[in-house]
Structure formats: C-alpha cells, structure tokens
Amino acid sequence: MKKYSLYFLCALFFTVSCTKIEELQDDPNRATSVSPDLLLTNIETKAFDNVSLNSALASRYLTFTDGVNENQYYNWQQASFANYDNIKQVHKMIEESKNAEIEVYAILGKFFNAYFATELTLVFGDVPFSEAVSVEKENYTPAYDSQEEIFLKVLGDLRSASNELAANDELILGDVIYDGDKTKWRKLINSYYLRVLMLLSNKTDVASLDVIGRFKEVIENPTKYPIFSSNADNGVLTYVNIQDNRYPLFNNNSLQTAYYMEASFVDRLKTLGDPRLFVFAEKTPTSSALANDDFTAYDGLYGSAIFSDNAAKAVAGNASRIAPRFYNDPVNEPSLLIGYSELQFILAEAVARTWISGDVVVYYKEGIKASMTFYGITDSDTYIAKSEVQLSASNPIKSIATQKHIALFLNTGWQMFYDQRRTGFPEFNVDGGGTLNEGRIPKRWLYPSSEAINNGTSLSEAINKQFPLGDDINSQMWILK
C-alpha cells in the first residue's frame, strides 16, 4: 500500500515537470527580424493614404452638419505626432536593408523619411528631426530642429535618393505603388522635391536652401532629374475591393448623412462651368428631377455660416451631398501623394514667380487637363477654352491656386490647405458668422500635450524660440514669414 502510493505520487509529478522554462521563451506569433520589402509595403500604404475628411472641411470642399466641427469652424487645437511612428518604420526598413546587404530600400527610406518629416513640420513648425527616432543612442527626449535645418536635410536627402536610385540595379520587392519601376520612383522623388521647394516660396532669400537654384537645377537636367510626364506617373495608391484595401470612405455613413458640399466651392465650379462638379457632387434633394449636368441642380452649405442655418438648409433639401461613388464604390479613385496635375501647377507657379523660364499658360492648362483626365472627363478642351477659366494675367497665382484647389478635391491630404496658407488663394470663407477663431484661419496646430509631459524641456525651448506668444494655432511658422 505504502509503496504503491509513493510511486504513484512521484509518477504523477514527473509527468508534468519535463518542460524546460527556456524552451518556452520564443514568441511563436511574431518575427524578430523581417525582410525590408515587408516594411516597404506597410510604409507605402501609410504614406500614400491621403484621403482626409478633416482637410476637406478645412479646405472648404465639404461641410459637416452633425455638430460644430473644429476643422470647419477653425477652432482646432492639438495635432498628433503619429508620423514619427512612420519614420520609425522607415528606420527599421533601412536597418533591415543593411542587415540583408541590400541598398535600394535604404535609398527609398531617404525619400519616405523626408516625406514624413515634411508632413510633421508643416503641421507644427519646428519638430524633432535630427535627434528623432534615435533610441539606439538612448535619446528619449529629442531636441527640436528649426524648419530651416529640417528642410535643408530633406532637400539633401531627396536629391541623393534620386541620384542613388539612378545608380542602383537591385530589385524593389513589395512595392504596391510602382511595382518596382525605379524610373517612376525617381520621377516621384524629383516631382516631390519641386513641391517642397514651392512650399518654401517665402524663403527664396535663404542662401543655404537655395530654393530657386535647386528648382532650376531639376528643370534644366531632365535626364538626371526626371519628373512626371503624365498621369500614368502619378504617385498613387490604388484601392482594391478587399477588406482593409477599400477606399477609406467606402460604406461611410456620415458621408451619406452629415457631410454636404461647401457652397463657395460649388459656386466656383458653377461660375466656371466646371464639369468636375458632376463628378464630385450629387444634386440637391429638391432638384433631384433635374438633369445631372444641370448646374442649377447643385448647391452647398456655406462653410463659415452659422451652424443652425446650414442644418436648416440641409434639412430643407437644398444642399448637395458628395457624389455617391465616394461611399458606394469600394475602389472609387486612387489616393494621391503627388500627381502630374499638381506638378503642372507647381511648374506654372514657378514660371509665374520667374524661378524658371517657360510658358505659364501651357503648364496651367496641362494641369487642368491632367485633373480632368484623372476624373475620367475626356473633353477638357471646351472647358479650357472658356473665358472664365483663362489664367489671370494680373494675378496668375490666384488662377493657378484656384485650379489646384479643384484638382485636389478630397485627395492629397492637407496639401491644398498648406498651399492656401502660403499663397492666400483660393480664399477660404470666414465671414459667415459661425467661425470660432475670431474669424481667423489657423496657421498651425498645437503640439501634442503628451510632449509637455514627456519632452517638456525641448518643447518649451522650441516654443520660446519660435512663438513669443506661446503655443498658438494662429502663430506664423518660419516658412510662412
């Protein structure tokens, strides 16, 4: 009896004690190292995903009727530093690229690094850059770089990315934008380089940046620095009818019920007789019996109007919603990082600013045509020939900005807002009595409040250096001065 029970006890114990602790210390669910192309795919889906309803409200394309919206009424506060996560993904791609002894992903990494950093500085002003994402140096409180320093580095990186890519003969895998076509990548990088230079149009006197000289260099060396030559070169993410790959506003309910077209935008399209209106908007409920191409069937809500007036107009059925394809079509239109049309307007503006020589009208009309082609409008000549559409000789930049605004409808992220902030065109209405920032359009966003807690010293230093009145949405950042 005694013996058996003892045996039994011991046997029971040893049946379960053979697993070694150390054998269980690997995660079967996650990989500790990956090939860089896997990171490229993810980075691309972030960088090229540029459909933003908030920017459409701030840029007076759309209005919102489910409450007073801070983007429409211009009283927004903090924005986020989320793009640093993307920069980290880029750093990881560069690191894995080195591990795999491949260069091409590190080269593309320079472009993405420059892109995300530019996006950040356009929102806030000075931001961490040279010390950002350097935890391997145990730097957890990165200092803020001035916009001048940031753009200097961005421009340098873009130029070397283009040059290095030209010399590289490796394959690019995991590329959902250009499927590994390096020429197109170079065109994208150089076209984007020109956009960055145009963003610096108030800083042509800064010697280190040499804005005009750099711009010229690209235009004068088309073989070395190829740029977009048609819509086929566009930097786009094309949506697919697969879960998580669909147009981001597909099946969006608010878009169907609470968003309406903005009146000043609709009116402008009506004045210009612009057929793109029919691609952007739906007829008002009260005009549903009219023909689709009847301009009088369309109306909008005034962005800065008193909220209740807008709500009443919408309920009365006198406001157009966005075209149903935006919420009914899972593929709809691709999302642009930068497109051929925008490039043409950049070139037109460069001519107008006498940075480069050339015919401003040719670039201007090519930009309009490219935009209409993007929206599937085959006959653009009639429109381009209209007198209302002709480039204003006295204020070409206004005409260019107006057409750029139309071309970037609900696409290319906040680019149009930044361009309007830079040039003042087209005018975004603030006179409707409803805006909440004393009638001003904010110039920037407040730094995220977590920075005050986690990187307070660096942040205070940056604020003191830039904005004597403190962190404020109405303060001018360096590039705008």
Place this chain on the structure above:
Amino acid sequence: MNLRITLFVLLFISYLGYGQQPIKGKVVDENNIPLMGASIVVANTTNGTTTDFDGNYTITVAKGETLTFSSMGFKTKQFTVADATTINITLIEDAAALEEVVVTALGIKREKKALGYAVQEVQGSSLEKAKEPNLVNSLTGKVAGLNIKNSTDLFQSPEISLRGAKPLVVIDGIPDRSADIWKINSDDVENISVLKGATASALYGSAGRNGAIMITTKKGEKGRLTVTINSSVLFQPSFIKVPDVQTVYGNGNQGQYAYINGLGSGSEGGGWIWGPKVDQLNPSTASGFFETPQYNSPKDAAGNLMPLPFTSRGKNNIKDFFQTGSIQTNNVSVNWGSDKASYRMSVSNVYQKGIVPNTDLGNTSFTIGGTLNPSDNFKVSSNLTYNKQYTDNFPEVGYGPTNYLYNLVLWTGVDVDVKDLRNYWREDQEGYQQRHFNVSYYNNPYFQAYEYERGYDKDNVFGNIAFEYNITQEFSVKSTSGINVNSLNRTYKEPKSYVGYGNKSLGNFTNADSKYFDIITDLGLKYEKNFSDDFTLKSEVAVSNYYRNSKWASTQTDGLNIPGFYNLANNAGASYIASNREEEEAIKSVYGFVDMSFYNAFYLSVTGRNDKVSTLPKENNSFFYPSVSGSLVLSSLFDMPNAISFAKLRGSWSRVSEGKIGSDPYSYIQAYDKGTTWNGKTSASFGSSLLAPGLEPETSDTWEVGANLRLFNNRLGLDVAYFEARDYNNLIYSPISDGTGYESMLLNGDEYKRKGIEFVLNAKPIETANFSWDMLVNFSKFRRYQEEIYGDREQTEGFIKVGERTDKIYADVYQTNENGEVVFENGFPVSDPYQRYIGEDDPDWTYGITNTLKYKNLNLSFLFDGRIGGLLYSTTNQKMWWGGKHKGTVNQFRDDANDGVSSYVAPGVKVVSGAVAYDVNGVITNDTRVYAPNDVAVNYINFMQTTSNGHTKNYHYYKESFVKLREVTLTYNFPKKVLDQTPIHEFSLSLIGRNLWLNSDVPNIDPDSGVDALQAPSTRNIGLNLNVKF
C-alpha cells in the same frame, strides 16, 4: 486521613457558618470529553473557578445561588444550586463560536484565530437559494473589501476587485487563471473563502499577489444516502431602472421630418431625434394630425410616398420590445459517505432567457467528487467537472448600432412603433436590405435580434486529485494536481445591410476557435508535531510546476455571396481574413512554510517561495519572496471582562513579485507585428512600445494589521483590517516622447501606494427559542496613490502628480472664467485646450448589510448593498441630451428652434477683449480677458447637438452613490413531523428576489456596473426556490 477530617471540618464549618456548601462535579462536552479551563462563576459575585485537566471543579456556594458554566465555543449554561453536592454539566457546542476553521492558501485548513491576515467566508448554503447565473454576482455585498460591479447585460462577467485589484480564483486549491466563474455551479459550492491580502495568498506566488477567492466544492459527507433537488425559477417582470425618454418630439432635425429612402440625409434629419412634435393637430389632414411621409408610408399611383399621421405610436416601445426574462436553475445531487469513502454526484442546468427576443444562455454541469481513506494514513480526494456554456445568440454590448438600447431607445423617435418593425425585411429585398426608418445609422431591433446572431459554445473540464500519505506520525507526503481545459467556439453571423459603427455590412461570417489547457502539480513534504500542549509546529516544503497552453484561430469572410447562408465557403471576397495565436507559459516553483503555535495564544507563520517563469528575460526570470504573519489571542492570555468573549490582534507582512507582463506571455520580446496586407502583399510593422533592457519582476510589499473582538457571548463581533501596499518596480509602459518613434517604453518604474480599511460587524441582537435576528455588516474603503513617476516627471500623462490619488479624472471641458462661469463665443462654449480635473473615480465606501430573521420555521434574509462616492461617466445620459431624447430637452427653446428661431442664450460670459495664454501644462500664464454676460441667442437644437449639455451636468460624470436591495429570501422549512409521513427528510420553499430596489442620483441608469456604455435596463428578478432532500 487527616485530609479527610480537615475537609469534613471545613465543610461542616462552612455549612454551619455561612449556609454554604462545597459543590464538585465535572464539565464535559456532548461527546463526554472533559472540558479543561471551563469557567464556573457564581452569579452576581466575583466568586468563581475553572475546571482542571480532567474537567473537574469544586466551588463553595450557597443553596439557591446560580452557577454559570461557560467555555469558549460552547453555549453558556446556568444551574441553580439545590441540595445536590455533585453537579455534572454537559455543555453544548455553540456552532457560531466554534473554533472556526477556514480554508487558506493551497487549501490548507487553519483555525481562524491563528491567522495573521484577513479572511472572510461565505457559506455555500447562503448561495443556493437566490441564485445568480454567475456565482460571483452572488458575493456582492457579502465580503468587506471585495467590490463586485454587476452588469445589467446578459452573459457579461462582473468586474471583480479585491482591495482594488483583481484577485486570483482558486477552485479546490487549484488556481484557475482563466477565471471563468460561469463554469462553477453554486449548488456544488461548499464554501467560499476570500483571502484578502497578498500575505494570505503568497503561497500561490505571483498569481496570488492580489488575494484570492477560494472556492471549495462539495465532496460528499459521511452519512446515509441522500438525494437533494434544488430548483428555482426567477422572472424579470419589470425594470428597476430604464431610460426615461421624452415622447413629445419625433425623428428629424430642426423640427422637420420627411422620409425619403432611409439613408438619413436631407429631410430625414441625419438620424437625429430633433424632429417635429408628435400628435400635432391639423384639421386640414384626413387623420386630423400633422402628416408627413414615413418609412411605412404606402405609395400613391405615381410612386410617391403618401404622408402618414406623425403620432406617438411608439410610446411603449421599451415595453413592447423587451420580453420577460427568466432564469431557471435545477440541480440534483446524490451524496453518500462512510468511514472509508464518501462520494457526491451532481447534475445542474441553468437556463436564462434574455429580455431581448431570441437571446438566451444555457449552462450545464456534471460534477463528481469524493474522498477515499483506504487506510488510516492514506487519503485521496478528487473532483471532476464537465461544464458546457452555450447560446446561439446573446446581445452585444457597448455603445453603437450593435446595442439594442441604441436602436430602440436612444435613436428611435416616438413616431416609430417597434411592433411594426417585427417584419424586418424590405419588400422584395429579403436577405439583402433590412426594413427600418433609417438604414444608414441604425438597425431594426428585431432584425438585430433574429438575424445578427452571436453564438458561444464552450466546453470546460476541470478537476483535481489530492493525495496525502502519512509516513510517520510527523512526516507525510502530499501531492495535488489539477487541470483546467476548455475549448470555445464562437460564431458571428452578420446579415447583409447590418449597420456597424460607420459602415454597412456586406454580410459576414466569422468562426473563432480557442483551446486552453493548464496543469499544476504540487508535491510536498509535511512535518507536523505537537511538542507540548504549549507548542505545536507545522511545516511543509514543496515544489510546484505550472504549465499553460492556449491556441486561438479565427477566420472571417469578406462579404457573403448567398445572403443568410453562414458558412466560410460562402465567402464573396478574394480571400479570408484569418489570424491565429499560440501561447505557452510555465512556472517552476519551490515553496515552504512554517506555522507555529505557542500556548494556544500566539501564532506565527513564515512562508517563502521562489518562482522561475518563462515570461521574463532569461537573466531575470527567477525570484524569491517571503511573508510573515502572526496572531495574538489576547483573551487566551489575559483575564478579560465578562463581556469580552474573544479578542485577538493580528499582523502580517509580505513581499510578492509578478513576472508576467499583461496577458501576453511574450510581452518582453521585441518583435515585428503584422502590417496591412495590400492586395495580397503581406507586410510588417514595428510596434509602438520599446523594451528597456533587463526587465525585472514587479513587486508588492504589503503590511496589514487587524483586530477581532467578540462580545457578549459572541453575540457581537467586530473585525477590523487595515492594510498598506507598496507596489514598486512596476512593469509599466512609461510614455516617452512621440519623437522617439515610440509611444512608450516598457520598463520597471513608477510606484504606487494602496491602502484600505475594512470592517466586518456580526451581531445577533435578538435570540429566543422561537425567534432570532442575525446581522452582518461589511464596510470597506480603498485608495491608491502615485508615489513616484518614472523619470522624475512632474506628472503622468493622466495629469496625476506624486502624492495624488491615481483615480483623479481629467476631462475635456469648456473654458471658464475665475468665477467658474462658462465662456461663450458666438453663443457656443469655447473648448479649453487642456483637460481639467473634475473629480475622482473610486467610491469612498463600499458596503453591504445582511439581515437574517428566523421565526420558527420561517426564515427571512435580505441584503442591502451599495457604494458611496466616486464618479461614473454616463454615455446614456450624454447621448440622450445630444440626440434629443432627454426629457430635459422638452422646452420652449426647442419649440422655437423647430420654428427656425434661435432663442437660447446659455448662462455664462463672452469675451469682449483680451486673451489668455497657457504654458505647456495648461496653466494660465497671462490672462487679460474682459467679460460681458453672454447675450448671443443660438438655435437650441444646435446648441445641444454641439454640447450635449455637458457643462451643466459635470460633463456627464455623475455621482455613483447608490443603495440597492440586492437579495431577499423568505423560506419556509416544512416541520419534521409533517415530513415524517413521507420519504422526504427536508423540504423548504422560498420566495426569492434579486435586484429589487435601487436608490441613486444617477438618472436613467443603474450605477451598479460602475460603467455605462449604454447598458441594458436593470431588471427586477422575482421567483421561487424549492429544496427537497430525500
């Protein structure tokens, strides 16, 4: 000889001199065992003595005087002295004051008086009548320091916290880290012992850091074969709290409503309930009421919708939609036992019918348990339970179109009659398009109930075997081994046109399977010796192995081809959305303890444990922690006044470390996550948190003191416990600058202090032969403070500073001036760019009061419990104000807005000049604002749609205080003499009620659950229980 003469003389003298006589005798218990140390006192004098080792005593006393015999744990007896000189007394054990034995860590039974920490017990018998589907709900209010927040929704686990943290659940000595309480049937529970502090459960290692709820199941008792049938049924005929909504205005916006196509745009009013008044008289229409096109309008010849009267036909929607829920519980158990073995089998079934149509929950258990004593020195006991939890559909909770209240109460105007929605497919679109007044934002509640089904099917097997073999008198070897196994299949059937938050479903089917297995085996050597009557020692050393394995896999379609056909083969998409996970984890431990007892008055216990875990980096995965506790029974050491029956002081200290970071055993490994798969191309991304090198286990040091006092022959008892815990080296995700590319770094840092006090009061105010009244009062309070912030920061991301309570709430608010008046611009409040403090989350006190009254065969027991203080955010109330359903929105301003008039001037100020500047922490650095009263009239509807009236309602953080009549049981036990004629031995019938009455200041919701993300109405449960023993 001399002695005899002396004695005689003495006796004679005393008899003659004082009229007194020497009395002698023996005091024994019911089993005729002599009672040593029993006291004998002459009433109303100081004359007294105690019995010797053999229970003998002598005392001199006058005839007619009364002797009082008493002994700890026995009922006091009085005897009036007559002629007899030998008085032998048998004392009857007092069940209430027995040397209470409680189940402590590892299932070790110990005398309660020997414990150096707080333990509170709940007997299984108190849980078997007014039952909840989840056993833990039944513990609400019954244990001081154990805070249970009950959900009003079907099949939602209550939130359990013991001294502010989630305790370990232990079933028959086997930790159940899956903590699935639904698998335990309350009929199978012998008792529940709550070990309140870390010291109490230190032997469980890291898992026991926050105390433990020890559930001991029944294993059969010695005695004849008995069959028990316990059966109850509860109905949910009414609500104790349900949202009280306005029935004056219907769907629409700005007072306008006309149905177009259900998409919500234009004259449909965007889904708001800010529409026209209902029941407006209009003599020009056929019905005599205002008429407008509605979703159920017939079409005229031209295909246009014909107007229908806009009336309050949906006034009873809540009553019409919800059905009477019920809970049926049946249990049959068989019990038998002899000296050598005992055995118990039990079958249980719980069936709950939800208040939402087509929802239910089944729960079935088979349990066998028993003990074997083949020889005097060998003992085996075991238990095995199979449990199945199953439902084809139970409601989804949380705010959004998947919530019934959302669709039925919050976002449906009174102009819609839910009864009409029972036919839920649009004509000719069956399977493709639900029929509802708004198909962009909301789901038809019947469509949701009958077509959107969430299935749950879980099989649980758990059990244990324990052996103990006595090698010698002192040494024994013991082993326990237990397993928890479960497999769960969940299905989600989403019909086409089902509305989720922000999108419309293409129809989907998800199938998710998980498997879980854990096993723990302890093998120990025990040494026990009573060195003398004054010193005993018990000790044990043991090794323990824990291994756990879980697997999970889920596959989802990307749209459905054939509507309503829920099978993965019916996938409309190019690929499936699938994922899986696997986890393995092990802990190897060595532990031991020494319990010593001196003079039956002083007790000391020391424990130690070393864990080696797989869930920390290899260099830091082994760690040791000790505990020490002691108890001093003052009433055994010193003479106490008569009133004091028992007095004890206790104290303890422990250190317990935890080596697992969150629920993922691999948290300490830095690796890539899966990124977005784009058009078939997979991708990877790097996580948002960084790992610090050299992660160590986190540790809690806890000390606790307590006192237990029992007065007036145990009729009044008070137990007080005070504890403080220092949680340090915490494994935290410490926020770092986003500029680093990471949101946080996982590291050892931050320090918290927890402290709390608990009172348990027992009283028996009345006790007579036929009537008794027992009372149990629990009161407890708990606080947690920030003692240190990693990196010496001024405040946490939640704005908590060192020394402050960690439950402070900061919320998005509007700007106010120095007088606290809200600042308006254009008639609307101006947002403060920084979050501001508005109160604390935790309650000040949690309490429960149980009263039990017995009169002859009648037994009435009722429990009140609740919380005092603390704040609760109410989504229901915020959305009611926002959407237009709150009764407070019925006013003239609203009528004005409906007429297109902006008449609402919110009380507050506007800025006429000046500006305000803040530093980075939101502290005002410069304020030159000059104010005038706000005089801008705005549209009331827009004002509410923008503000939800938050600024006048503390931003919808409400005081959580409440008192609830939790439980009432009225039992009639049929008398023995009636039952003697029948084969029935015991028979009782009870009227039972749960959740019967609530008093709280929070409008529209039951604060019990502590959260409100649009909860189901709180139901009143009333029913019967029948208990028959053959």
